[in-house]
Amino acid sequence: NYAFWGTQPVAQFGEQPSSSAADGPIDAPKTVEDVRKEPYGLPQNFEWVTCDINSDKELEEIHDLLGAHYVEDDDNMFRFAYSKEFLRWALQPPGFQAVWHCGVRVSTTGKLVAFISGIPATVRVNSSSLKTVEINFLCVHKKLRHKRLAPVLIKEITRRVNLHDIWQAVYTAGVLLPKPVAECQYWHRSLNPKKLIGIGFSRLAPRMTMARTLKLYKLPDQPVTPGLRQMQPKDVPQVTALLAGYLKDYGIAPELDEEEVRHWLSFQEDVVHSYVVEGPGGAITDLLSFYTLPSSVIGNDQYDSLKAAYMFYTVPGATPLPQLMNDALILAHATGHDVFNALDIFENEKILKELKFGIGDGKLRYYLFNWRVAQDIPSNKVGLVML
Ligand code: YNC
Ligand code: MG
Incomplete structure (x- = not known):
């Protein structure tokens, strides 16, 4: 039972394949005018920031957040340690948008405690060429886990992407969510x-x-x-x-x-x-x-x-x-x-x-x-x- 993912336009487990089974969007078509203009609300004392990868200081903050809190193996023996040069490469392909390098700071201290990113990509799925974002580097500080911050980050990046008239995304994860395409x-x-x-x-x-x-x-x-x-x-x-x-x-x-x-x-x-x-x-x-x-x-x-x-x-x-x-x-x-x-x-x-x-x-x-x-x-x- 996926309290968040059950509400999102993603394929759900146990869905009946429709008789006219064909690839296509899940949501009814929308326009940029339909997209909410204000950022989603964060808990008290947290605020959104757009991270500037070209700023050495801000890149270092992302690097340090991921270095201490990003993906570990099941036995917690290893944790990905993306280098700064790698992050610069991964986050700034042609057409990148700074607003899709989306962070959360503690208002009082300015400490970066969460991050999510999107980069533009044209991805062909079967015979459909889709204008998408690839979502990556979703990360919440270990002390802020299990407080439903991840769904807010995902909704906010979705909003920021939708404002650019993009309605599809691709992402990978180790965890099982509704519902893998592969x-x-x-x-x-x-x-x-x-x-x-x-x-x-x-x-x-x-x-x-x-x-x-x-x-x-x-x-x-x-x-x-x-x-x-x-x-x-x-x-x-x-x-x-x-x-x-x-x-x-x-x-x-x-x-x-x-x-x-x-x-x-x-x-x-x-x-x-x-x-x-x-x-x-x-x-x-x-x-x-x-x-x-x-x-x-x-x-x-x-x-x-x-x-x-x-x-x-x-x-x-x-x-x-x-x-x-x-x-x-x-x-x-x-x-x-x-x-x-x-x-x-x-x-x-x-x-x-x-x-x-x-x-x-x-x-x-x-x-x-x-x-x-x-x-x-x-x-x-x-x-x-x-x-
Ligand atoms: C995950 N990896 O199921 P339900 S991969 C997506 N991707 O929701 P809370 C995830 N969803 O079950 P926490 C997820 N992991 O109630 C958990 N969830 O429906 C779901 N780890 O939120 C989970 N990075 O805030 C549940 O959980 C809900 O505090 C629970 O935060 C999760 O980058 C996380 O593995 C992953 O930093 C941030 O554990 C945290 O635990 C963490 O209570 C270590 O969240 C690092 C880590 C994930 C790497 C990645 C791809 C992310 C894709 C996100 C989905 C993008 C959708 C498309 C958006 C654009 C649309 C357009 C157009
Ligand atoms: Mg949380």
Whole structure:
């Protein structure tokens, strides 16, 4: 029983699929004039703020709030530790709106205690191209949990988005809410097994010694694919076309123009690592990318941080996917990442085992706001990565 989500325009559990099952909006159409002009009310002594990511001080406040209070694993051993450069990248794509970087402060002290963000994105769901926002970084200070602040943040960001004549949103979460459009599984590939075992991220397998484990996961120093190199600005037009051609086969995928590709895929050390394969004659045949998202290690006296790489957009063209992905592992290892994480989206399911990924615990669910799909999308038809 979802007191809040039961009132929202989202697919509900146990809904009867209508006979004329077709994708479409859930709410009756509205216009900007119908949208409430005043912000939603907050409890006494709290106030809304629009956060300015370009202000070092305000970026630091968001960074610190998330660093102490954002997503932890089920056993509370690790907590996402997004870097400031990463947050700047994640929150300021082309067309970003500062008013969608929405914070809550304590009026008397000015302390930032809650945050939610939206960024613009065109997302195709089956045959519908939707102008959406991607919602991310919903966070409430641990001392203010379970006071129904999250629903107020969600309603306020919805209002601010609706005022821009946008009526659909995409978001992902580990928790089960009404009602996922897709459910995906995380897989993990050890790059630095000794550290991963030391921090309790993984265990020594039965009948395995540390020496055999290190040998099992050992990677070469250099990628093997001829013509593989860092992506450069001049590659943007070709990469945009390559990506568009690949993503059209997926049930949910972003539609990225050249400026968005430039933003999301320009190489940025320890934020997003992007590589292309340049064939003879200068044609870009393949794309490989991953992003860097460390986690704090909670309560370990040997290590305080885990450096994880997450698979981003990868397009096999001339190179077989297993080889391309293995090169991603090699590059992530060579740049000091301890683990490589991937979901069973795209074509990954076919290759994760042979690349020595192990299945994780916990799922990632994809959700749509105010959009119904006639049928759930299987994870291997998901072509959208959210940060
Ligand atoms: C969650 N993750 O079910 P019901 S993901 C959405 N996403 O509502 P309270 C969530 N809803 O069940 P707390 C949620 N987690 O009564 C909980 N809820 O219907 C629902 N954690 O509110 C929950 N970040 O304020 C319940 O709960 C209601 O104090 C309870 O706050 C929740 O960014 C939270 O995991 C998550 O900071 C803020 O636990 C807090 O516990 C926290 O009493 C650690 O809330 C960090 C964390 C979430 C990461 C993410 C995506 C968020 C999507 C939000 C939905 C967007 C909808 C589209 C809006 C734009 C529309 C347009 C156009
Ligand atoms: Mg609360």
